[in-house]
Amino acid sequence: MEHLKKTDIEIFTGINSEIARQQNVIELIASENIVSRAVLEAMGTPLTNKYSEGMPFKRYYGGNDYIDYCEDLAVKRAKELFGAEHVNVQPHAGSQANMEAYFALLELKDKILGMALDHGGHLTHGSHVNFSGKFYTFSSYGVDKETEMIDLDNVREIAQKEQPRLILAGASAYPRSINFKAFKGIADDVGALFMVDMAHIAGLIAAKLHPDPVPYADVVTTTTHKTLRGPRGAMILCKEAHAKAIDKAVFPGMQGGPLDHVIAAKAVAFKEALEPSFAIYQKQVISNAQALAETLMDEGFRLVSGGTDNHLILVDLTNKNITGKEAEIALDVAGICCNKNMIPYDTRSPFNPSGIRLGTPAITTRGFREEDAKQVGEWISKVISDPSNETLKKQINRDVQELCSAHRIYAGLTPQ
Ligand SMILES: Cc1ncc(COP(=O)(O)O)c(C=O)c1O
Incomplete structure (x- = not known):
């Protein structure tokens, strides 16, 4: 960081202190991880200079040959890792990926059934202080009072009563496995779409240590920086039938130019996750x-x-x-x-x-x-x-x- 040290000693000091903090602290925040030096290096590159609105090989700006190459690799690796029909690696964050998924699949004010925030869900799963609760009509399921686990009979009851357009599974603070196949059955029974936010458990799913939502869900969103151990960001996986709608919701629906340096780092992380050592880690x-x-x-x-x-x-x-x-x-x-x-x-x-x-x-x-x-x-x-x-x-x-x-x-x- 010798250039940064010369140019901006204050930020240099802040960054250095944070590196030292991370080195010396036991980090138990469940949504955090420690990326490899290779992922860090990919993020700190001149790829940040490029504008590349659009999809690989279909951009609104010139000069994107190498950006296309990197994003295409990221997509191919993500597809291989999760067996997904279609992947968009451009979402800047998990919250935006969820916005984009709702925007692609629903009309404003449509009904969604998701997990309550105070039972382990996420803000973007319908909290009234979040865009999700303001733009869509949420109802929620929670965990059973005795077992403190998701009660699928209760989910089915609420789904039958509310008749949501979309059922959402996935959580931020749920310590148990989620039965995605059973959720899909409930969604089918009430004629709802099925979406999974696997942000927390994506790494476990990639390593086949948690039930896999990809065969069952219309759309799966995930952050890339939690158990998946990639750079801060997100992606959306979906069935081919939703591919166009998802890509349009990301750009021009919700985002402008992708963060190409981060997408390159996502590709690096996916390569790491495809290695046998990743399953051992998980x-x-x-x-x-x-x-x-x-x-x-x-x-x-x-x-x-x-x-x-x-x-x-x-x-x-x-x-x-x-x-x-x-x-x-x-x-x-x-x-x-x-x-x-x-x-x-x-x-x-x-x-x-x-x-x-x-x-x-x-x-x-x-x-x-x-x-x-x-x-x-x-x-x-x-x-x-x-x-x-x-x-x-x-x-x-x-x-x-x-x-x-x-x-x-x-x-x-x-x-x-
Ligand atoms: C389940 C879930 N979805 C979405 C998000 C949002 O991700 P981001 O902080 O990247 O917006 C989180 C973040 O903690 C999460 O736990």
């Missing part, structure tokens, strides 16, 4: 989540749904007499980064909810194994049992840094 993500879950349960924590099938855990802190916000702050001081989260049927507010969400994609990328996940669980338990003990948090922060330096990331990236 298996470890799940094993680490299960090791962390078991440790926390042994320490007396109550986990929503009693465990996890995927990369994330939702912890109900009610019996620990601490709120999600207090836990997030205390763990942060100890060098453990996570986010406060609503739990199903939460009686508290989203700003200070009863739970925290923990995920293992990032720690697994940096090489943590089950014994490390167990150690992390023990540290979490200690901090949460005594959150105002500053000496304890400082000691754990030192231990965290030691464990992180045994699993270094981006070695040599922070200039002296």
Whole structure:
């Protein structure tokens, strides 16, 4: 970063400090990951200079031969990875991919049935503060009060009553597998389209460690930066019948020029995901989540749904007499980064909810194994049992840094 250092010392310092933070912190935010140096390099290239509105080989600007080459490779690799009939790799973000999917499939104000935000859904699945809740007519399903898992009979009941035009599956904070085949059956029974937002679990699906929505859904959206471990961005997969509508919804419907440097980095990430080592990584993500879950349960924590099938855990802190916000702050001081989260049927507010969400994609990328996940669980338990003990948090922060330096990331990236 020698040019940046000369030109803009303030931003250089900010970036350098963030790299150091990432190197020294245990990152448990379930939606984050650590991209490879190859993905980083592709993003930091002059591809950012290019305008390339339109699709590969059908652009509105000249000079796109190499951009076409890169985007075409990204599309081919994504199709191979997920067995999709059609893929658009241009969406800038997961939220935009969802906007574009709704825009392609529906009329404004059409009815959609999605998962409630406070039961694990996403803002773009119908929250009233989001475009989705303002532009479309949402109803929602949640999890069963006892099992804290999706109750498909209940989904069917709501679908029959509401007669939605589209049924949406997928979540941001749901620790269990989703039965996409059963969702498709319900959608067919009520004559609805079926869409899946697989943002959180795309990496697990690519590795065939989670039921696959692609054969069943009309449209599948995903971010590329969570378990899939690519650059920040998104893509849309769909059946050939929806291909034209999806491409038109992305451009000119919702976006202008694609982020060509990011699309090149997506292609790199998809190549990595096609390697056998990616499936081994995803298996470890799940094993680490299960090791962390078991440790926390042994320490007396109550986990929503009693465990996890995927990369994330939702912890109900009610019996620990601490709120999600207090836990997030205390763990942060100890060098453990996570986010406060609503739990199903939460009686508290989203700003200070009863739970925290923990995920293992990032720690697994940096090489943590089950014994490390167990150690992390023990540290979490200690901090949460005594959150105002500053000496304890400082000691754990030192231990965290030691464990992180045994699993270094981006070695040599922070200039002296
Ligand atoms: C299920 C789901 N969909 C969509 C998104 C939105 O992605 P982005 O933050 O890239 O807009 C998220 C982000 O957390 C998500 O969890």
